[in-house]
Amino acid sequence: MMDNMEDEPVNAPGALSKFFRRIGQTYQLLLDRWTPHTIARWVFTVVLLVSFGVRIVLAQGWYIVTYALAIYHLNLLIAFLTPKLDPSLEMGFEDGDEPGLPTRSNEEFRPFIRRLPEFKFWYSVTKATVIAFGCTFFEVFNIPVFWPILVMYFITLFCITMKRQIKHMIRYRYLPFTWGKPKYAGSNGATAM
Template sequence: MADLGESPTHSPPGAVQQFFRRVGETKQNLLDKATPYTAFRWTCTIVLFLIYGLRVYLLQGWYIVTYALGIFQLNQFIAFLTPKVDPAFQEQDDDEDGPSLPTKSNEEFRPFMRRLPEFKFWYSASKAVVVAMICTFFEALNIPVFWPILVMYFIILFVITMKRQIRHMIKYRYVPFSHGKRRYQGKEDSGKVVS
């Protein structure tokens, strides 16, 4: 019978576990270093997307994969444009204490908080393009379809979704983009202490 007071002995982590831990730490370190470089990150993602588009064009296939990528990116973009606390639901539930968008001109300014932050949007968009690129190496995923119908359906879906999102933005008077921090002009501090 085992002694219940003793803690079970754990064997040291194996080589495989250490390898994956090291890979995870390296990945997180690179992501942390890339965080402040927004323009560079998005430029790399756009270049990846263009390479993917060129690959699909040259291979003349994988239209279903491309359509799925487009739907995923549209879904992520809508989450990026949407506030974390939806004002439509906030009107119904006024007891919530969380941050919200000002609805009247005399309310205090609160920063726009997104449902999907910019960094997570970039990261998921980049991963999706890489996964789609990997999918183009598998012939089983090259399902034959009439691609103009997919393009038309995506355009219609994009227009309807964006129209609804823009109406929501107009109705609740919020703009999901800001160009820098507001600066207030006040009196200059002379550095003198008045007693």
């Protein structure tokens, strides 16, 4: 009886695990193909958000789901606008010397690196919107609330959070966007990025 058990491999992957592995590989392949197409990805996400908004307006409900999605998107936006190495948390600066990006030619160049990269920002926004869109098809998530209070609270939260983020940008002298920044010509005349 023991001989029969030794003939079967113990860790042989079943058909179900092979199926899910294949689905995961296909999903990752699609994500890898979408990676270089930044504008197309964001257009898709904006269309998805507009569709979600139309669904909420037409269904006249799911305001808690919408509010939770908006708070999550605000959290992602703040992580996207914040540098990976927060200058306010760095130690070892001399008295009165605040950290910031270099303003003189003899200072060290430190490029802006985001806490949340653009692709992960897009991916998280899209995934959360798809999940929230799916939640609108289940009545259990349609909790009755007075939605104008949620809208006013979100606007207040957005303004306070963005004011704090803009003050942080001004204090530590960084701009999280590359468009609009000056481009300098290199020694061979080509524009350096």
